[in-house]
Amino acid sequence: MNELALDFEGTPTAPDHDDALRLSLESWEGPLDLLLTLARSQKVDLKQISILALVEQYLAFIAGARELKLEVAADYLVMAAWLAYLKSALLLPKDPLEDPSPDELALRLQLRLQRLAAMREAAARLLARDRIGRDVFLRAKPEGLRDVKLRRWDASLYDLLAAYGQVKLRTEPVVHMVSRRPVVTLDAALHHLERLIGVQLDWAELSAFLPSDYAGPLRRSAIASSFVAALELARQGRVELKQEAAFEPLFLKAAQTGYQSA
């Protein structure tokens, strides 16, 4: 075991040939994997394995790798340190107060190795089974079972008639019917405003000039006409307009100077 041949290029070979254990550190999947391989080289049932011998094998392997100036990954060194501790504990006279005892630690390690070995063997047996595409074959082109969806279209007579109504409507020649509405004409508003502005001396809201008997649509029309009339009178210099801010009420009063109403 002391003559470990280290092969960094080659693939790991079966670990059974303990005189020619060719390995590279990269080929092990961690310290437990390496320990299991070393344990197998003892050629005994894992239940009968000598943990002390295994620890020595592991430490020798790591020492060998370091002599060759190989970079040894940290987890291998941690395991080496732990195993070195286990080794000394196993060799020293038993201390009944030590907890856990070195024997218990050794047992745990043994149980872990057994479990890994069992799964490794199970994997090999699994892969050796008759596998589809390697050992057994399926039909290359099965017809397949198909679920065919039968589309059924649904519409009611109402849908149909409503659709036709919309078509007719969309394509009918467009005729605009403008209904006659009660309005206050600009002339009437101008006349009314001219009359009142002479009476009003101070600022007054535009709405104050509206005739009180206008209601509904007529009132809206009166507001619009009076507004235009106010603008017209302002243009002529006969009234002054002011507004505190946008959308605030509009105030007006007779112009200070100039033209006096006849």
Added chain:
Amino acid sequence: MIDDLERAVEAMLFASDTPLDPRQLAGRFGDAVTPGQVKAIVEAIAARHAGSGIELVERGGHWHFQTPADLAHLLRRERDDPRKLSRAAAEVLAIIAYHEPVSRAEIEAIRGVQTSKGTLDVLMEAEWIAPAGRREVPGRPLIYKTTDAFLQHFGLTGRKDLPGIDDLRAAGLLDPVDLAFEEAMGELDLVKDGEEA
């Protein structure tokens, strides 16, 4: 007991992705068997499966496994998948019903928009419309009419059962959507004015 050669030929035919002839099958065994021997074996396999749910059939000298044609209905299961007719399809169907027989160009002229081929396909798939010959005008366009299935589905005894334009107007189906909207808004205005008064 089926002999080993017959088992092997059967497995080869089963796993193959193409039909195989006796020469190809024999080739797999090296020089151990002749195509003639294989042909006899293939025929024995076909005879063994006759009347079962698996058939070995010959097509132009090549053999392959398939399921019997009379069981095809069990291998495809049909399921209803109801779908609502789209608005466009409803319009086209209505136009065909009111104006039949009509060509696609005429449908488009009435609708005022282009009609996709898919819309007519849907209506034909539903078996509500069918081609009714060609219009004898340049280009000889296909013309469409409604079917008996159309009358049945919509509960009509004949085309004259379709309500006339006046009936539609009376039912409010000719009211433009935006006019109805304006009316509703007008009512709102009246309420507001009432509150102010």
Added chain:
Amino acid sequence: MIDDLERAVEAMLFASDTPLDPRQLAGRFGDAVTPGQVKAIVEAIAARHAGSGIELVERGGHWHFQTPADLAHLLRRERDDPRKLSRAAAEVLAIIAYHEPVSRAEIEAIRGVQTSKGTLDVLMEAEWIAPAGRREVPGRPLIYKTTDAFLQHFGLTGRKDLPGIDDLRAAGLLDPVDLAFEEAMGELDLVKDGEEA
């Protein structure tokens, strides 16, 4: 003479591109037959094909036709290359199959190394393993189990078919180290007690 129902079930199994269970087969007949009746028919078909070049096999309750393994040498072609598994992936797959459901931490406890992300991905991509919920412990780790596709690929009727699983269980090799350790210490104690007596 093979009866109509048996022919139909045989054709369905032969035509299907996935394994079918008796419930799926019965479903295709509407309410005419029960899954139990179909199961008996499926078993009769499997018996009829036994020893031929086509076998009907059960995998996780689902049935499919395949060629017998002893004919592999005649059917294998160079292009047949089933997914080559890395040693790590094979080990992880075995651990999941024999311990399922297991978390990644439990897999790592057995293997003594971290599982690279790619290993589980490869197994999930092959659809041999699938997440099976979360373990209700701190951190709620995801747990994994094997799939029906796993049983099919490896020719297993069910999990009890896993090679050597009964022996492994009897030997306590599927128990966690902590549990095995306590049992071993218990036995030691008994021996000690016996010695003292």
